[in-house]
Amino acid sequence: MKIFWCGLLVVCALMMGSCQKAPEPYQWNIPEAFPKPFVPEDNPMTQAKVELGEKLFFDFRLSGNQVQACASCHIPQFAFSQPVAKSTGSTGGELKRNALALVNVAYNGTFNWAHNGLTQLESQIVLPLFNEEPIEMGATGNEAEILNRLGDYQAQFKQAFGSKEITFDRIVKALASYVRSLNFFDSAFDRYAYQMQDDALTEQQIEGLNLFFSEKFECFHCHGGFNFSQSSKHAFQTLDLVPFHNTGLYMEDELGSYANDDQGLADLTYRDQDRGKFRAPTLRNIALTAPYMHDGSVASLEEVIDLYVAGGRGRGINNPNKSIFVRGINATEEEKLALLSFLESLTDEAFISGKFSSAQSE
Known part of the structure; x- marks a missing residue:
């Protein structure tokens, strides 16, 4: 009997050692309206x-x-x-x-x-x-x-x-x-669009939203979808979209080369038509992330809007590789302010509150 109980204890110990508690699955902080x-x-x-x-x-x-x-x-x-x-x-x-x-x-x-x-x-x-x-x-x-x-x-x-x-x-x-x-999915825009809070956006922000998705401004062509970026991959994304765009920032030669020896996607593909093409990042929390563009050469969102209204910057306006959606816009000052106000509505206050910086302060 003693041998039996000793053997049983050994078996139990081995089973406990081989059956460790499974790691706790991560609980996504994502509303039901969005894919995992x-x-x-x-x-x-x-x-x-x-x-x-x-x-x-x-x-x-x-x-x-x-x-x-x-x-x-x-x-x-x-x-x-x-x-x-x-x-x-x-x-x-x-x-x-x-x-x-x-x-x-x-x-x-x-x-x-x-x-x-x-x-x-x-x-x-x-x-x-x-x-x-x-x-x-x-x-x-x-x-x-x-x-x-x-x-x-x-x-x-x-x-x-x-x-x-x-x-x-x-x-x-x-x-x-x-x-x-x-x-992060708790911006004023999210509350308006997905939580059906009609008062989450101001009239000016709603005007800017409509301009953003209009064929006049065409922002949504490069910054589309719920993440405001064509560079996306998830269950809702059924089409292969073009994530890289030349926005007319520079034109150093007839090939459309960019400044500072950074040709973007062309540095990998070696194709002239890819010179100056960079990924369109998400616009979520964009108001917090100045300066802008791949080289940080645009200081503010106001300047970003002015750049697209002009159809590029300097000689870059005539860059042969420039996106067809960066063609210049006949925009009023009121429209530019409305678009800026809408972009600011994409800010999630969790960033500002420091919700995700606890480890930094320890």
Whole structure:
């Protein structure tokens, strides 16, 4: 009998060890009217992984020299963007482009300003960590040291991944899970359009909404759908839309080259017709993310509207690769103010309240 009970205890212990509590699934902060984002099969969303990713996002030890965190260039109160034209890497070098806002990026069809092959968030996160030209986080060559620094996260890694081993693959998956969780659908526009609150928008904002979706202004052609971007991927998206556009910012030669040796999509495709084409980002929380465009060369939303009203900027107005939807608009000052007011209605107050910056203050 003693042998029987001892054996039973061993079996129970083995069963308990092999049947660990399953990770708690992540509860999306997404209203029923919107689709859930696509998530890679090898990186399912869990609460533990999102919480770990949030900690890592604000941890300066993740950079090679411990002077920057992901949040240094993606600041919550600016819709996870940065209010400078171009960010600076951890070693002091200026980066090539403006830091994109991390707003509903779980729905992105592509990532980066101009990369038609970068279609998964996990792949995008690897770039700032390991880029060498220019250096961003500076993890290259410092991998072992960084992993050693993060040893105090072992309990969180065990909770998120089932073992305490800390690897860059798991770091990237945790960061991707956190960034995927940054979804916001409680702007004044959302309350008007989806929650049927007729008084959520002012008369001026409603006028701007109508202009935005009109054939006169044509904003919706590049910033369409519930996420206000053609670069989208979700169950409701049944058509393959064009996510990259030349908006007539520059024209350095007869080929339509852009300034500062940044040709956008053409740097990958080597096609002249792709010169100056960049991804149309979401307009959600756009009022928080100045300056604008891939190089941060447009300081305010008022200037953005003026640029499209003019059909481009300077010689760029005649760029041969310019989008057919950037052709100039015969707009009144009242119409421009109405459109600006509508764009401001796309702001979600959760950003301003600091709802998603708790880890930063710990």
